[in-house]
Amino acid sequence: MYIMLLPAIILALIFCYAPMGGLIMAFQNYKPWLGITGSEFVGLDNFKQIFEFKESYQAIINTFIIAVSKMVLGLIFPIIIALLLNEVQNMGLKKGIQTLVYLPHFLSWVTVAGMLRDILGMDGIVNMFLSKAFGMNPIFFLGNAGMFRQIVVISDLWKGFGFGMIVYLAAISNIDQSLYEAAQIDGAGRWKQTLYVTIPCILPMVIVMATLSLGNVLNAGFDQIFNLYSPLTYSTGDIIDTYVYRQSLVNGQYSFGTAVGLFKSGVSLFLTAVAYKLAYKFAGYRIF
Structure with missing residues (x-):
């Protein structure tokens, strides 16, 4: 079994752990032509800039x-969809x-972003409907900073809620x-059975899923945002x-x-540790 695990361990060491050596750039004024060994060490100056820039x-x-x-x-x-689907005979x-x-x-997300651009574009399906049905001028949905977060959240929910539903089913x-x-x-009746039997019985799983998601509180989805945002939506969409x-x-x-990325990783590591601690305390869930 250890021999079977060996290829995965080697790949993890090469692509996950070895690159961590580059994190030293967060404490340097890194110059590509000087390399890591030749760049000036500046301590925590890069981290101080994180809290100085408005962006x-x-x-x-x-x-x-x-x-x-x-x-x-x-x-x-x-949870709602799983409960409703459970009632289908x-x-x-x-x-x-x-x-x-x-x-x-x-x-x-490349595919989904292309679909959203076709649906929400200036000449997309939604604008065509609004124009013909209500005589409205085209709306630049993906270029509207006030709408961008809602579009991101709703599209992510549409794409991913099926996986969570399977877990609860x-x-x-x-x-x-x-x-x-x-x-x-x-x-x-069926409603009271759901309220007093189904929901309490799946509550430990809900607690596990909720607490484990705390570790992703700083992961808003690079693939999705990168394929949807533009300079017009940096104010509300830049993560x-x-x-x-x-x-x-x-x-x-x-x-x-590198400093910004390391700061985010440090906070995420702390929240992940807290999440696993809470999952074990409230639901008895543990990995090791």
Whole structure:
């Protein structure tokens, strides 16, 4: 078994752990022509700049708002759909709905972003409908900073809620059927069975999913934002990951971009540790 694990361990060491040596750039005034060994060491100066630039603050705020919105809706909506789908008695219809809502999970954000641009573009389906039905002028949805966060959250929910729904359907299927029989004997209808049997029984799974999602509070989705945003929506759509990308690879500020990324990783590591601690305390969930 250890031999079977060896290729995965080697790949992880090469592509996940070895690159961590580059984090020293966060403490340097890195110059590509000097390399890591020849660049000047500046201590925590790059981290101080994070709190001096308005763009850094805005990226952190945007990341937090978008990520928390995704977490909350991504927790509530799959539970509701799973509870509703559990009431469908026709197995063919149930499996069909389950498959349809799960399919978007396998689409890349490049594909989804292309679909959204066709749907929400100036000459897209939505603007054509608004123009013909209400005589409205075209709306630049993806270029409107006030609408961008809502579009991001809703599209992420559409793409990913099917996966969460599968998790909760699996939890529901493991509920002891004798509990429902006892509830029926006590005169409970379908609504009260859901309220007093189904929801309490899946609550440990809900707690696990909610607490584990805390570690992603600073992950607002680089792939999605990068394929949808533009300079017009930086004020509400620019997140830490896209900000690091622009500062590092586009503007050439490698040290500052590395510092921002390391700051985000440090906070995420702390929140992940807290999340696992809470998951073990409230739901008995543990990895090791």
